[in-house]
Amino acid sequence: MKKLILMLAAVLTLVGCAGTSGDYRIVDGTIVFNTPERIEGQKSVLGLRTAPIDTVRVGFIGLGMRGHSAVQRFTYLEGVEIKALCDLLPDRTDAAQEILKKKNLPEAALYSGEDGWKDLCCRDDIDLVYICTGWQLHVPMAVYAMQHGKHVALEVPAATSVAECWQLVDVAEQTQKHCMMLENCVYDFFEMTTLNMAEQGLFGEILHVEGGYIHNLDEFWEQYQGNWRLSFNQSHRGDVYATHGLGPACQVLDIHRGDRMTRLVSMDTESINGAATAKRLMDADSFANGDHTMTMIGTAKGKTILLQHNVYTPRPYSREYQVTGTDGFANKYPVEGFAFRHKNLGEDVVKDHEDLTGHDFVSEEIKEKIMEKYKHPVVREIEDQARKVGGHGGMDYIMDYRLIYCLRNGLPLDQDVYDAAEWSCIGELSAASMDNGNMPVEFPDFTRGDWNKTQGYRHAVK
Numbered sequence: 248m249k250k251l252i253l254m255l256a257a258v259l260t261l262v263g264c265a266g267t268s269g270d271y272r273i274v275d276g277t278i279v280f281n282t283p284e285r286i287e288g289q290k291s292v293l294g295l296r297t298a299p300i301d302t303v304r305v306g307f308i309g310l311g312m313r314g315h316s317a318v319q320r321f322t323y324l325e326g327v328e329i330k331a332l333c334d335l336l337p338d339r340t341d342a343a344q345e346i347l348k349k350k351n352l353p354e355a356a357l358y359s360g361e362d363g364w365k366d367l368c369c370r371d372d373i374d375l376v377y378i379c380t381g382w383q384l385h386v387p388m389a390v391y392a393m394q395h396g397k398h399v400a401l402e403v404p405a406a407t408s409v410a411e412c413w414q415l416v417d418v419a420e421q422t423q424k425h426c427m428m429l430e431n432c433v434y435d436f437f438e439m440t441t442l443n444m445a446e447q448g449l450f451g452e453i454l455h456v457e458g459g460y461i462h463n464l465d466e467f468w469e470q471y472q473g474n475w476r477l478s479f480n481q482s483h484r485g486d487v488y489a490t491h492g493l494g495p496a497c498q499v500l501d502i503h504r505g506d507r508m509t510r511l512v513s514m515d516t517e518s519i520n521g522a523a524t525a526k527r528l529m530d531a532d533s534f535a536n537g538d539h540t541m542t543m544i545g546t547a548k549g550k551t552i553l554l555q556h557n558v559y560t561p562r563p564y565s566r567e568y569q570v571t572g573t574d575g576f577a578n579k580y581p582v583e584g585f586a587f588r589h590k591n592l593g594e595d596v597v598k599d600h601e602d603l604t605g606h607d608f609v610s611e612e613i614k615e616k617i618m619e620k621y622k623h624p625v626v627r628e629i630e631d632q633a634r635k636v637g638g639h640g641g642m643d644y645i646m647d648y649r650l651i652y653c654l655r656n657g658l659p660l661d662q663d664v665y666d667a668a669e670w671s672c673i674g675e676l677s678a679a680s681m682d683n684g685n686m687p688v689e690f691p692d693f694t695r696g697d698w699n700k701t702q703g704y705r706h707a708v709k
């Protein structure tokens with residue numbers, strides 16, 4: 248009898264569970280998502296280089312708050328032609344066309360309606376499709392664009408489920424096209440400097456990184472076209488917007504460039520403000536997304552990441568960015584600061600070593616010297632123009648500049664499709680953990696075993 252019960256329990260743990268996609272099984276108390284087979288002829292796009300494109304011809308899909316400003320930024324880039332503009336709503340394509348007209352640039356072809364984006368993807372004079380629609384349209388559009396021979400850049404999060412993450416990976420591998428998620432926060436000035444310092448060993452060995460998205464969206468919910476964002480959160484538990492916090496953390500930890508995220512555990516609060524907002528705006532009686540969600544992640548090399556998500560309560564904006572190393576520490580919110588062991592900085596930065604203790608931030612004056620000395624070479628190259636053009640203070644422009652620079656020079660992009668998948672899958676992984684009593688979840692290896700082939704995260708330069 249005991250044997251029968253054990254067998255039954257084993258069978259039960261192998262079937263998928265309710266909640267999320269259910270495409271997982273529970274093995275020894277850990278949730279394990281299924282990994283699809285790599286089909287024949289499909290090959291890795293790790294370090295993908297494609298033929299240099301002298302003038303990158305771009306088509307934009309989704310011209311709301313984010314897409315409209317992306318078009319604006321692109322008018323400042325060299326080596327770019329804006330060929331086509333698409334939105335569900337024709338007045339939004341007209342408004343974007345106005346940007347081109349004002350700058351005396353050639354007019355773009357315009358597409359609108361539910362399926363206008365398909366016609367845009369079928370054009371034969373476009374190299375890059377730049378997608379800025381709501382989350383649930385990202386993957387169908389990106390897949391279709393790659394299958395029609397285009398490179399793709401798509402807004403955050405790239406995908407809304409583990410299955411969608413695999414779809415992006417598989418189609419990028421099948422078509423050998425670039426698929427870059429437009430994670431802009433990795434290009435912010437403090438994060439770039441910190442990354443450069445990490446690459447130069449200033450923090451010693453990095454042990455722990457924190458990140459998050461703390462942004463009260465009360466004033467914004469009604470501005471998302473068709474209420475796509477609140478409606479998604481109403482039906483999805485978990486950290487559904489993890490990439491701004493996770494991107495910088497993964498870059499300093501060399502994720503899939505020598506280390507990999509192996510497991511996570513998540514926990515959330517009940518939903519009070521989210522539920523009230525959904526009642527008010529949608530007359531909804533339930534709300535799946537907790538007001539505050541926390542996720543702890545472990546890596547193969549014994550590092551940890553803490554992620555947080557809260558878009559519902561009155562708190563100062565924060566991406567929680569924090570790096571803890573064996574020899575140093577960086578913190579971005581609410582105050583930017585560094586702390587080090589004395590020996591790490593060098594005489595040219597710190598004259599008075601008495602000013603530094605391992606227990607406090609370095610002085611503002613020293614911090615400014617550090618920010619200048621360790622400014623990332625990519626930032627040094629484009630900073631003035633980026634600050635002028637703007638886009639969250641300039642980081643958006645640095646992102647666009649790097650995307651075009653790499654395409655024009657046939658270089659691997661700064662973010663590959665595996666980054667897009669790893670940073671976007673948190674939504675479903677965290678939901679699965681919480682739906683199962685905060686059970687650990689094994690991270691899918693989207694590189695299918697290649698995570699240790701590249702050593703260290705680096706920006707490609709010609």
Ligand SMILES: NC(=O)c1ccc[n+]([C@@H]2O[C@H](COP(=O)([O-])OP(=O)(O)OC[C@H]3O[C@@H](n4cnc5c(N)ncnc54)[C@H](O)[C@@H]3O)[C@@H](O)[C@H]2O)c1
Pocket residue numbers: 308309310311312313314333334335336339360361362363364379380381382384402403404429430431470471472473
């Ligand atoms: N990286 C960042 O800092 C940042 C900031 C804000 C938003 N975003 C991301 O940008 C994306 C868009 O957000 P937003 O704030 O601009 O939302 P939005 O609602 O203002 O814009 C979405 C646009 O997509 C259009 N659209 C809907 N269906 C379409 C279809 N079938 N074909 C073509 N267009 C269609 C809508 O009409 C709308 O103009 C989201 O993924 C969001 O997460 C990123």
